[in-house]
Amino acid sequence: MTRLDSRGLPLSTTSDHAAERYREGLDLLLSAWPGAAEVLDEAIVADPDFALAHAARARLHAIRTELAKAKARIAAAEEIVARRGTERERSHVAILSLAINGLSAKALARALAHLDTWPRDVLILSLPLGAFGLFAFSGTADHDQARVDLCERHARHFDDDDWWFLTYRGWSHAENGNVAHGRALTQRGYDLRRNNANAAHALSHAMYEGGAHDEAERLIADWLPGYDRSGILHGHIAWHSALGALERGDPEQALAIYADYIQPSVTAGMPVNVVSDTASLLWRLKAYGYPVPAGLWQDAAAYSGNYFQKAGFAFADVHMALIAAATGDKAAVEERIRAQMELIEAGGLAAGPVVPAICRAALAFADEDYAVCARILEPVAAEVVRIGGSGAQREMIEDMLLLALMRSGEAVKASELLDRRLHRRPSSRDTRWHGLLAA
Template sequence: MTQLDSRGLPLSTTSDLAAEHYRKGVDLLLSTWPGAAEALEEVIAADPDFALAHAARARLHAMCAEQAEAKARIATAEEIVARHGSGRERSHVEVLSLAINGQSTKALERALAHTDTWPRDIVILSLPLGAFGLFAFSGMVDHDQARVELCERHARHFDTDDWWFLTYRGWAHAENGNVTRGLALAQRAYDLRTNNANAVHALSHAMYEGGASEDAEKLIADWLPRYDRTGILHGHIAWHAALGALERGDSERALAIYTDCIQPSATAGIPVNVVSDTASFLWRLQNYGHTTPAGLWEAVATYSGEYFQKAGFAFADVHMALIAAAVRDRAAVEQRVDALTGLIKAGTLTAGTVVPAICRAGLSFAEEDYAGCVRILEPVVVDVARIGGSGAQREIIEDMLLLALMRSGEAVKARALLDRRLHRRPSPRDTRWRELLPA
């Protein structure tokens, strides 16, 4: 009997046990839920020559920032699939190998081609999607729209109650500005599978973009205790609750969440989330007018010193520069800017000039040169999406420009920017800032 995956695609294993654990492992993997590693190891034990099991395990290693393990596993999958495997499985392994080995542009190209032929191969369809997917980190300014188009192109291939597809389709629409549709899709995904960290993540984003941060806080407060703290999205989802508290001006609550779930010593998150979540939270706390307890920035700087020292990962570069600027390490920011400029000249930094510009603007802002920050940031703010991540994560760049305009006496420009933001998304914080401006 032909074995099938969870979306009805044939598998090249004859083991009922291997197929059963593969279906379970992939669903856990794609809901970012604990237990995926154990399930996939069970697959490999049941059928060591099942290439897709090794490929899925490689993908999970990569998600957990375990690069050496990921490369070893995908090499095993390549060796096996070359000996026996269907055309889909060979293409599947090839795409994952490109992604894991850092060939992101080729991986995106091959993933899109693969999903045109096999749209229900959700391990591969997941790669371009999400805040840290191949589209987000492609350097494209319109990656939000690209995700929507990809989901809509393949929507007819999925059941209306496919929790995985609903999750990512909802997230894509909410990030692209269609918050009402995105929220409805993500809510349906959550209702179908509550043990799905990605659905809670998508809902949190949709609620935030819709100006319903308090709803996101309530959702997370109820749901987070059931998600094991070893889950790699635990700290990041808590970060969303902390943002909601800051929106309301409740710095005490926000700091309590940070201390318990987000700071480096408290989270099991992957480095890119830990660096970006801690940096962006502390930046907001400090610049939204609250007291930042002594030592928090220094602890983040110590943690981040172990990661992302080589420039070229735009999303990390920006947050590393913010951390360095916050602890007054001007030399570190300048060295990163120089390295990024060199990559631009070599044509290897896909996100382009916006990346060193944000780094320099962050340094100017930290040094209270607000007019200088405006001069640097204003011309490139339209390209901020090129660094990747989500709208909520990138919002601090626009916040930086807004506060720099306010503090450098550019009230007219600040008011215009605030009016645009308030039209896009109701925000008690923006309303408070609007009231501070002269009539």
Template structure:
């Protein structure tokens, strides 16, 4: 009998064990749960000529920022699938190879075409989705809508109880502004598989967009202890809880969560998460008028420096500029800004001129030149979405503009921005700021 994956696609293996371990490994990979590597290696051991476990293992190496290992494993998969693979499997491996090989635009183009023929190939469908997916990091201004459109285009191919598809369909809607609809869908996906960090993450984002921070904190406090610290999203999900505590003014709890789960010395997360989580948390803490305990900035910056030493990754660059500006390293910010401007002028930076503008604004804010910060940020506010990431992550830059407006005496503009934000999402912090402006 032919072996099938979890959603009915044929697998080129004659081994029952290899097929079962591959299905298990993909489930664990898609739920960001520990054990995926071991399951996929067991599939390889059961059938060394089966290409797809090698490809999935390569994807896992890429997620963990292990590029050399990822390239080696996808090369093995490509060799095997050329000799013993279906058309779907060959296309699957090719797309992963493009993504791993640093060709995201081609990977996205090929993925979208592939999904027209094999929409239930979820490892390929996962690539464009999420806050760090091919759409989000494409530089598109409408990547939130693009994710919704992709999910809705293929929704008819998925069962109503498909935990993975529900998670990403719901999260896509929540990020795109349909928060109530998205929250309902993500909750359903989470209920079907609670051992799913991507679902806990998606629900946390949807609750944030709904202004339900207290509910998010309760959820995370009850769920996180069951998620091993080796899980790639452990520190990032805790970051959501720390932000919720900070927003309601509980600085002591926010710092405790940061110290126990988020800071580089304890987090096992992906470098892009560790860098963005630490930079944004510490920046918010300081910008909201609280003291950053001694050593936290330096420890996070020391971790970040070798992680993203060169300019060109827009989302990381925005957060690296925060570190460099906080350290008062004007030369580092200037070098990063110049490199990004050159890339943007050459059309080699998908997010375009907004990225060097963010770097300049971060330095102006750190220098307490709030009028200049607002002057730089205000014209590009609608373009900040192009750096990728989630709404919760990008809100730091909107906060930067808002605080700069308040501190430079632009009260009317600050009130207008606060009114729009409160209309979009209830926030006790924004309500306090609006009250201060009214007084």
């Protein structure tokens, strides 16, 4: 009897229980819901030679930045699938192995080819998508469109009630500027499976991009209590609520959310989220003119010291530079820039010169040398998208440019940038800043 995954693809396992546990574990993984590791472990106990269960477990380790465990587990999957696996399964495991072993460009190319044959292989389809997916971290400037194109290419293969595909298709459209359509798709996915952190996250993004900040805050306030704190997106979804508080001009509420959900001592998030969420929220507070309580920057620096010390991961490089600049560690920023320039010369930094430019601008902004900050950022503003992440995350860098223009006396340029932002989406914060310029 052929056993199938949740999207109808055959599984090489002799155990009905292992197949059932794999289906459940994969859905938990795809919804960023607690329990995925334990359920997949049950699948492996039921059939120790179930390669795809080992591969999914490796993916979970990689998400948690547990790289040694991820590499060991995917190696086990490769050994098993070589002697007991279909062509699809061998390709599936090989792609995950490339991604886990840091060969992202090869993993992306192999994933896209794989999906042309097996478009319903959702774990592989998930790899290029999302704010931290292979497209986002490819260093290209068109990754928002690339995600939409990939989803639309394969949409016909998915049912109208596939909660996972609706979520990621909707998020891709919202990030690419088609906010109303993206929000509608994401809302359908959310309604089909509320126990889905990726859907709550994507819907809050769509609301943010549409200027519906109050709705995003209400959504998060209603949904977050039902998501265990061990969930990897718990702190990050709370971060979105903190952005809403700043949008309303309420730094006290933003800091309360930071203390309760975001700071390193209270969150179980992925290291890339913890570093970026702490750095970007504290940087926003400082940049907007609000006081940052003593010790918060130092705590963020102490946590980040355990991760991303080696330059080359553009999104992390930028946030590590923000922390170093804010804590006065100019030498650390300059050393990271030097390493980035060496990588660029060797062709090893896909996002290119925009990364060291942002790091230099952060140093200038922290030193209150706003004219220099603006002079550095203006020429590369259109390239910031290449660092990856989401529009909400990258907006901090545009804020840096905007505030540098305002504070260096470039009122016309600042007003033009504000007009473009307000045309893109409503923002009470941008409206307040526009009023300051007009005055």
